[in-house]
Amino acid sequence: MRAADAVSLTRSLLSFDTINPPGREADCARQAGALLEEMGFSVAYDEYQPGRTSVVARAGGSEGKAPLCLTGHLDTVALGARAWSKDPFAGETDGDRLYGRGSSDMKAGVAAIILAARSFAARLAGTPGITIVLTAAEEGGCLGSQRLAATQLLGKAGALVVGEPTANYPYVGHKGSIKFHASFKGVSAHGSMPELGVNAIYKAARAVSALESFQFGAKAHPVMGAPTMNVGTMAGGSGVNMVPDTATIGVDIRTVPGMDHGALLERLRALLGADAQMEVFSNLPPVWTSPQAEWVERVYEICRAHLGTNPEPRTATYMTDAANLLKAYAGAPTVVLGPGQPELAHQTDEWCSVERIRQAVAIYEAIIKDWCRL
Ligand SMILES: [Zn+2]
Numbered sequence: 001m002r003a004a005d006a007v008s009l010t011r012s013l014l015s016f017d018t019i020n021p022p023g024r025e026a027d028c029a030r031q032a033g034a035l036l037e038e039m040g041f042s043v044a045y046d047e048y049q050p051g052r053t054s055v056v057a058r059a060g061g062s063e064g065k066a067p068l069c070l071t072g073h074l075d076t077v078a079l080g081a082r083a084w085s086k087d088p089f090a091g092e093t094d095g096d097r098l099y100g101r102g103s104s105d106m107k108a109g110v111a112a113i114i115l116a117a118r119s120f121a122a123r124l125a126g127t128p129g130i131t132i133v134l135t136a137a138e139e140g141g142c143l144g145s146q147r148l149a150a151t152q153l154l155g156k157a158g159a160l161v162v163g164e165p166t167a168n169y170p171y172v173g174h175k176g177s178i179k180f181h182a183s184f185k186g187v188s189a190h191g192s193m194p195e196l197g198v199n200a201i202y203k204a205a206r207a208v209s210a211l212e213s214f215q216f217g218a219k220a221h222p223v224m225g226a227p228t229m230n231v232g233t234m235a236g237g238s239g240v241n242m243v244p245d246t247a248t249i250g251v252d253i254r255t256v257p258g259m260d261h262g263a264l265l266e267r268l269r270a271l272l273g274a275d276a277q278m279e280v281f282s283n284l285p286p287v288w289t290s291p292q293a294e295w296v297e298r299v300y301e302i303c304r305a306h307l308g309t310n311p312e313p314r315t316a317t318y319m320t321d322a323a324n325l326l327k328a329y330a331g332a333p334t335v336v337l338g339p340g341q342p343e344l345a346h347q348t349d350e351w352c353s354v355e356r357i358r359q360a361v362a363i364y365e366a367i368i369k370d371w372c373r374l
Pocket residue numbers: 073105106138164165
């Protein structure tokens with residue numbers, strides 16, 4: 001792995017195909033881990049599944065204050081149906097643009113984290129230190145970090161920086177998410193004699209109508225706004241001349257701080273009725289740190305110097321691994337801050353600004369310096 005500068009390290013990370021599914025983060029994770037080890041970090045690996053490796057690297061550490069954690073994910077989304085005009089794995093540059101699948105989301109962020117860490121690796125002994133967490137299987141449910149949070153590997157952290165794409169703007173959190181399928185059963189019959197069957201699609205349709213008018217009864221968050229619900233999929237039936245005996249809907253809910261996911265799921269279960277089979281496949285809490293928190297004010301100050309604007313409280317539209325990592329790092333103030341362009345995540349011909357990557361290295365360095373009093 002070449003780590004001469006921000007561009008060559010991002011390019012090295014882009015050369016690994018870590019498209020999820022299937023993921024295959026192992027080679028990328030092992031090489032990033034080896035690089036961190038060379039810098040003096042002690043490195044541990046966790047396999048979310050065979051070949052799907054996350055990295056936890058540590059340097060420094062002191063009694064009085066927990067380390068600063070910087071985190072990023074190694075997997076990317078698929079290339080999509082549209083043809084790319086650049087090689088998605090070559091890291092081609094064109095002016096300030098560095099192209100590749102995962103450039104913005106978020107291998108440039110991972111590169112910036114590693115390079116900023118390298119600047120101080122030799123000087124962290126006796127300081128609070130830093131922990132770098134590089135996760136597998138973030139896309140599509142944050143499953144790698146969910147597993148990590150259930151191990152002892154994460155240790156403690158006093159603050160958390162998530163290097164997801166924000167064009168280096170410091171976001172103070174994001175909504176939570178609940179995703180579930182609900183299945184309905186019916187009784188099959190010939191389409192000419194529907195009175196002999198029970199139509200599962202009618203049951204699903206009634207449920208969708210009820211969900212459309214569902215009231216969360218939760219106050220809108222001053223920065224994140226109101227919780228939302230979207231019925232994203234509906235499937236059922238096997239032929240137009242049959243009474244369908246199965247139907248399934250897929251639902252995506254985004255929650256805001258103060259909402260109780262358990263209580264919300266109970267209400268939804270009651271609303272859908274005993275007939276519905278509910279399968280919750282993702283359940284992640286919101287992430288929120290007050291912009292008035294002392295550390296956030298210091299991060300704002302650092303960003304102000306680099307961005308030339310006064311950050312105002314904003315939150316990300318997407319989910320991050322912080323929702324899981326904060327299970328281990330409960331109470332740690334958290335910012336989402338990384339060099340990628342948020343609007344280019346998951347796009348064809350994804351690119352990241354080279355200048356932003358360099359700026360992210362400088363911002364991370366300043367945050368590490370401030371945390372470890374270097
Ligand atoms: Zn991402």
